[in-house]
Amino acid sequence: MNDAPRTYDVVVIGSGPVGMNVADRTRAAGLSTAIVERELVGGECSYWACTPSKALLRPVLARADARRLPGLSDAVAGPLDAPLVLARRDEATSHWKDDGEVAWLDSVNVDVVRGHGRLDGPRTVTVATPDGGSVTLTARLAVAVCTGTTAALPDLPGLADVRPWTSREATSAKEVPGRLVVVGGGVVAVEMATAWQGLGAQVTVLVRGSGLLTTMEPFAGELVADGLREAGADVRFGVSVVSAIREDGQVRVGLDDGGELTADEILFATGRRPHTDDLGLETVGLTPGDWITVDDTLRAPGVADGWLYAVGDVNHRVLLTHQGKYQARIAGSVIGARATGESLDDDPWGAHAATADTVAVPQVVFTDPEVASVGLTAAAAQREGRRTKVVDYEIGSVAGAYLYGEGYRGKARMVVDLDRGHLVGVTFVGPGVSELLHSATIAVTAEVPLERLWHAVPAFPTISEVWLRLLETYRG
Structure with missing residues (x-):
């Protein structure tokens, strides 16, 4: 490793999809760029989250769909x-090797610096390299922190000795556990419960609250809970884990109701925290371990001279890979524009403002049934003081649902802003609904008037005909 100090226009810390997109956009703007990575280039999403989890889930969901079709179910x-299934998951992650990602960065002339990067004062990043050395990187224009998040574990005595699963172990496990306890009711919890139950584990889901997916419409969590139970999982609400001990290769789990479970593995899917503990934030006036607050151009206003950007999960705006990549595209263009003195178009929906973070965030939960949503829930719209009309429709009543097999169960909801005459939120639950989501995202983002949306004719027979049924129901 060459330990000589180096200077670039932009230094990016973290090479997940977010960091790679920032680097790509700044290089496209003609700026010299280096990216620092302490683990695998490609980041959490490529090796321990999105890619491996969906590789595990796809066979499970495809089989569930097939079992609803007479002539195929047997x-x-x-x-x-x-x-x-696990072997195909390993292929999807390139067997946890990052040669392909490194080659891509080389192809766009981004330098990769291996090691743990820390801020060391204004525009300076010190990298502790794998060979025990260090190298100092100086940024003429900007440093972008794209370090994402890590699993947040509860404060239980002796938990480290239990060797619990987090999302990393859940997506990279080499064999199916006989019994798996999943603690949590969010996206990671329900997706991993779906995957491992489908692969042959006996899964128990423990939820402290009263429902699953509580940031979404209530019917989404209810239908997912029904699906998990029908698949054979034990889903319990209003229960908390108070102890966990590993003995003789098994985990004994104590519950606050006095009950006890025994499992082979326990997965804590109880939230995320920012990956900023050892990032040198204190050297630039920020608090280590905190989320990094940014404005709509992804710049950290708490740092003098405006050279620090925080992009993706680390800024806590939206913890989704695709939304982080959206932010990265904007941040890269912002850095490029500021480098050339170009005036910023940072008004809402401008080229240099991450407006969708607060207005039109799409999300798919890959369970059986699928959940797809964008924008506000009915409750969130009410909290904002909007005058709304909520329209529901059973997707199973749409002709195209017949193509998905017997007993299609699913529901659609649109939330209409009555004063502005457009959609502010849409949720679909049911088999195959993920492919409906982008149409909803366009409708919410573009604020398409309902009078115009009436002329967007859905093809027959597809479940997209639910759009027509929702609009007919709205008209009354």
Whole structure:
């Protein structure tokens, strides 16, 4: 490793999809860029989150869909071939090797610096390299922190000795556990419960609150809970874990109601915290371990001279990969514009403002049934003081639902802002609904008037006809 100090226009800390997109956009703007990575280039999403989790889930969901189709259901009655599913997951993650990602960065002329990067005062990043040395990187224009988040574990005595699963272990496990306890009711919890139950584990889901997916419409969590139970999982609400001990390879789990469970593994999917503990934030006037607050141009206003950007999960605006990549595209263009003295278009929906973070965030939960949502829930719209009309429709009543097999269960909801005459939120739950989401995202983002949306004709027979039924129901 060359330990000589180096100077770039932009230094990016963290090479997940967010950091890679920032680097790509700044290089496209003609700025010299280096990216610092202490683990695998490609980041959490590529190796321990989005990619491996969906590789595990796809066979489970495809089988669930097939089992609803007469003529096909008997052919898929047996168990999944778990070793083959895990092998395909390993291929999806490139066997946890990052050669391809490094080659791509090389192709766009971004320098990769391996090691743990820390801020060391204004525009300076010191990298502790794997060989025990260090190198100092100086940024002429900007440093972008794209370090994401890590799992937040509860404060239970002796938990480290239990060796609990977090999302990393849940997506990279080499074999199917016989019994798995999942603690939590959010997206990671329900997706991993779906995956491992489908692969042959006996899953118990423990939820402290009264429902799943509580930031979404209530019917979403209710239908997902029904789906998990029908798949064989034990879903319990209003219960908390008070102790966990690993003995003889098994985990004994104590509950606050006095009950006890025994499992082979326990997964805590109880939230995320920012990956900023050892980032040198104190050297630039920020608090280590905190989220980094940013404005709509992704710049940290708490740092003098405006050279620090925080992009993706680390700024706590939206903890979703695709939304982080959206922020990265904006941050890269902002840094490029400021470098050339170009005036910023940072008004809402301008080229240099991450407006969608607060208005039109799309999300898919890959469970059986799927959940797809964008914008505000009915409750969130009410909290904002909007005058709304909520329209629901059973997707199973749409002709195209027949193509998905017997007993299609699903629900659609649109939330209409009556004063402005457009949608502010849409939620779909049911098999295949993820492919409906982008149309909803466009409708919410573009504030398409309902009078115009009436002329967007859905093809027959598809479940997208639910759009027509929602609009008919709205008209009355």
